[in-house]
Amino acid sequence: MAFLKTVYTIWYRDLLRFLRDRTRIVSSLGQPLLFLLVFGNGLAPAVAAGMAGVDFRTFLFPGILSMAVLFTAVFSAVSIVWDREFGFLKEVLVAPVSRAAVALGKVAGGSTTALLQGLLIMLLAPLVGVRFTLPQILTLIAMMILVAATMTSFGILIAARMRSMEGFHMMMNFLLMPMFFMSGAFFPLREVPLWMEWLARVDPVTYGVDAIRQTTLQGLIPEPLLKTLILHPLEVNLIALIAFWMLFLIPAVWLFSRTE
């Protein structure tokens, strides 16, 4: 009982912070909007030839959606680096509670905020001519939760032993950005060099982007066209994401429990 209470406390704190911070909610829409409108419109004519009849902005939208979920999840997890020294987490870590419960609460909290962020981005869909049906929305929510949980766990794993914000910038440049660019969020992963293809295969983000993209574009573009844009069947993406999640979650909880 005390274990669940701790998970709930940590989760509820993250949720409360997100909901209270109106300015963050509004400003967090700025960057995706910028990417979608400027990047999307700017590149659409240039890449039109390679897209085989799919509007680049439509193609880009699920990528932007993935980006929002991915970065919100990782940032929420990595915030434990300063939260541990100067924030509420320090208070949590001296309380008579299980560290594993704290880590799980953080995964739940990060995932929830990332999901809420994703839902906000979905409100921008009409701008690029994307419409959702109810089953699509439900599948997307499930996929976003999975991507968010995987990436929050990844963030905690990285942050568990990190002692300074310098380490954080390092991780951003050498891990997170490559993971994101390699995932095919901004361009189709067809006809890329073999090394990129292989890197994309070991990149958890690829599976998330692919799942979110095929769910979004289902029914929006002709089936044969869709087939050329997707990499794996949805089930494969699902299994890969769960595998990556466990691969990150278990050592993350273990490492977090053992930090002094």
Added chain:
Amino acid sequence: MNAIEVERLTRRFGDFVAVREVSFTVREGELFAFLGPNGAGKTTTINMLCTLLRPTSGTARVGGYDVVREPHAVRRRIGLVFQDPSLDDRLTAWQNLQFHAWLYGVPRSAFEERAKRLLELVELTDHAHQEVRTFSGGMKRRLELARGLLHQPKVLFLDEPTLGLDPQTRRHIWEYILRLRDTEGTTVFFTTHYMDEAEWADRIAIIDHGRIIALDTPDHLKAMIGGDVLLVQTSDDPRAVDRVREALGLEPRLTEEGVLIEAARGDQLIPRLLGVLQNGLEPPLIVHSIRLRRPSLEDVFIKLTGRAIREEEASPLEMMRLRHRLWSRR
């Protein structure tokens, strides 16, 4: 029973010994101070007592429980106020207390009444539903004090409770600490590098380079210095030191402020001091001022270590702390 029992507690970081074979006991209900310069091992000690850091060797018992073998039992019995704020400043004061109560398993029925009473004690009742980021540094500290006592701990640990606050707020915070100690009857263990703050304690342990070099009541510590302290400023302090040593057989100390001389009867020493400093020296010494005062803890520290308590260079954590303070200033 003793609230804290520490025996030969040691902590190494690689080759560096942060705390070296420290032993002491704190009685129940006592206000106990750990006084020393930055980097002396104060925070390392407090972190070991709070189960945040494992000792390299030695034992410590807090509230009757071993900090290594029974960390959860210890955690339930202690309250903690850190050097750096550990409140969620996006939440209200009341929400911060609520989260604390959940983490410490304070029953809902007891929580409301206790939270109200503690907020009243630290005079934050009117701000209970305000976001903490609108609070001043002093208000945040007061809220942390109230929070630290919410689960009725046996021992309250305060790590530099007034660091970064202005002198007036510091005084204020001490009034609250004393009031809380009196009404709640909690044992209070605090660290500080402010001499005047250590004076509030029932007993003081002076720590330097990881060792306790003196442990006694403030009065007894000051009695280590025989009588009065004279501070003399001259045109050439090093020469004045030599002269006083040779002519009067005393043990003067050279400090940045001037020449420090201990004397049983300071008032009677002044004429003799003037005599030896102003006569018989070539070139002559000019005496700018002589000050006579009762010994302070600062004098005790200088006598024990040969230097004054001073800020030391910033560690990486210190840098992050500074940056964070600049950052969070609005």
